[in-house]
Amino acid sequence: MTDESVRELLAANLRHARTRRNLSLSELSRLSKIGKATLSQLEAGAGNPTIETVFSLSRALEVPISDLLDQRRGNGLTVVRAAEVEALSGEGVDLHPLRSIVTGDTVFEVYDQVVRSRQDSLGHLGTEHTIVQAGRLGVRVDGREVELGPGDYVGFDALLPHGYTALDGPVRSVLLLQYRSDQRLHSTPGCSAGS
Template sequence: MPEPDLVTQALARNLKRLRTERGHTLDALAARSGVSRGMVVQIEQARTNPSVGTVVRLADALGVSIARLLDYDETSQVRIIPADEAVRLWNGPDGGSGVLLSGIEAPGPLELWTWHLRPGETHASDPHPAGTVEIARIDEGELTLVLDGRAHRIPAGSTASYEAGTAHSYRNEGAVDCRLTLVVSVPPPGK
């Protein structure tokens, strides 16, 4: 994993650059994202480590992937991300994790994640922009996906696809660890 300070600095630099490129004031980005102006300022000054939800809302408001917001090396045509440089964005209370493996803009943000949920852990996700689709491949254990208040059990070896424009959560209600690979496809802005 990259040093947390490296990720914080990259987020600060990229957020400010992307906000400026799109002509958004601090107030405008705060309004578009639902993230307070004060929090945007703290992030741009690298004074805070925001939650996954905050980073998702900012990326969605800017029309970019989370990976682009966190990218600390945009110099190569072929981007190879070693396992130890993937960005951990969620830590569960019992040792679970959500790790952003990679992401691109094609034509909207496309992200590849690996998630590890320990028994009893839950991660709640805010709604993504309308038209966002997720594909979850359960590698180990069983995932309980809650979408629109309805629970769906997805066993190991299965793949589920769903629209993620509403609140949803990932739960491990089993006795063994749950590991999954997740693809998130966000439509380009204005679509």
């Protein structure tokens, strides 16, 4: 990201989301299963947020992931250069946030995703859509498993426990997260956030 780092964006948006829900750091710690000291560091713009941390906060605060990482941009032509996007990394996945799109009552977040090994999620808000570009991807959703190759698609309720596994080395994919616009932290009807 060019003007603000992931840490700075997360700090401001986390404080906003927590106060909007009238939660103390202790209450958010209990809901997210993230230590109070870690949350305090994140709100101060310190620490090193991982995918797992952001997903846990999204689930606990009941907001889309992009609301915790959103950087407002003007309207018009949008070009996102891979080299300028700070990756959000987890145990086995690197996510590069590319864009949030609001259309009517639906929000889509677009990510460039690289699955390096195995990544598990307890679940989070929204519907998850993944399109494999290169490699073989194992997908687990609530106990069911499927294998995807280049060009294959999977979609599921992201509240269900799920995970991805790179079966033969790193997998490139496009991840789309879909939400209702009334679930957004920064509700602005008719605008295109991140555009």
